[in-house]
């Protein structure tokens with residue numbers, strides 16, 4: 455049967471999506487399902503790994519069925535995932551021994567403090583490219599080993615496996631035959647040496663993590679295995695591409711050349727710049743990370759990770775109940791011409807790049823008797839743009855490259871008001887591609903390359919822009935607004951620890 459499609463599995467923080475792409479890189483079908491966010495304590499965030507697997511395999515079958523496409527017509531599956539989120543499961547039963555600890559979870563801040571006190575900060579930065587933060591998987595694995603009954607014994611017997619979500623999905627898709635990850639995901643664990651391209655023994659030792667738990671690290675584009683016959687009605691579909699969602703988006707935006715960059719506005723906001731075969735270390739609070747392993751080599755990226763972006767809009771919807779749906783934010787924000795001095799700093803999970811403060815907490819500043827809900831909504835949207843400006847400044851500083859334009863994608867970029875404010879506050883054009891599902895597209899491309907469905911040239915030729923937002927704000931206003939933002943951020947720092 456002719457192989458006409460690539461199926462991308464995009465396992466995000468709030469939903470599992472399955473998207474079918476044809477040869478031209480167009481979306482043929484999509485199915486999506488949100489799943490439960492579990493908040494057991496303040497600062498803790500968990501997912502049920504079985505629900506992740508259930509929703510992800512469910513939407514994969516659903517998109518094929520609703521489009522009337524047979525699994526045999528799918529040339530390959532590409533996987534992309536929320537990164538850092540940590541799962542530990544029993545090798546023999548395939549059952550998780552604890553919920554997945556999500557990247558946003560702050561429970562291991564104390565373990566990070568201990569690593570710093572031991573003087574490991576510069577070692578970690580130099581060898582993993584990361585800052586010491588609860589964000590990454592390493593300390594989450596240690597927490598599970600220390601806190602889940604029987605975990606250490608199981609691990610010592612070699613019966614416990616660790617994986618990020620890509621690894622967990624591949625394990626389930628192949629029914630326990632394959633335990634692998636790719637370079638891009640490994641580089642988010644704080645356990646992987648990005649220079650020597652191997653698990654870092656010193657860090658495994660420091661955290662007490664046995665090497666037997668770890669997946670094998672492989673390139674981002676190759677056949678890792680085939681799906682078990684039961685998952686897709688008898689078909690054995692090659693699983694042929696894997697990348698963490700932010701690196702996949704960089705690939706989907708065809709940022710193949712050093713110096714090209716993209717910003718993705720999802721739950722969080724992540725700006726990545728391709729730095730080619732050079733691992734550039736940051737002076738300004740960015741991360742050095744692996745973009746992908748492809749064509750027999752590894753390429754690197756600089757990354758600015760913002761923890762709360764679209765999640766702040768969800769907070770307006772679910773927490774404050776100021777809006778009924780995320781797109782409503784544009785409607786209400788559009789009813790006022792600006793925020794009248796109100797700033798929202800959504801440091802709900804501390805602050806990531808470039809501040810890296812696990813103890814910062816959110817705040818609203820500049821309230822007056824005249825403040826209306828519209829101002830708060832607008833200030834929340836503005837906070838996505840200000841955080842992006844913080845990161846872009848750091849990136850230009852570290853790379854020495856001034857961006858000519860910013861390529862964007864992710865769920866929140868449909869918000870035109872936000873995109874216009876982004877262009878205004880940055881002073882550079884913001885480019886929105888025709889396919890904003892670039893994360894899934896990137897994973898599809900990686901899989902398609904491995905099975906000869908596309909060439910890199912065909913991929914580059916597929917890229918189309920849909921809209922460009924030109925900056926339309928004078929320099930004085932821009933500087934004044936940004937100064938207010940910096941002042942607001944300063945007052946949220948170290949909030950949780952400050953004992954005045």
Ligand SMILES: Nc1ncnc2c1ncn2[C@@H]1O[C@H](COP(=O)(O)OP(=O)(O)O)[C@@H](O)[C@H]1O
Pocket residue numbers: 466467468469719720721722763764765766767768780781782783784864865866867868869
């Ligand atoms: N029109 C909109 N305006 C602002 N934010 C939006 C809009 N539509 C979606 N979002 C936000 O985008 C996020 C969803 O984007 P998505 O890329 O699907 O995220 P993820 O992959 O992190 O689950 C949500 O946090 C939602 O609040």
Ligand SMILES: O=P(O)(O)OC[C@H](O)CO
Pocket residue numbers: 465466467468535536537538557698699700720721722
């Ligand atoms: O699920 P997303 O799109 O919010 O992405 C989450 C990131 O991978 C976290 O590092």
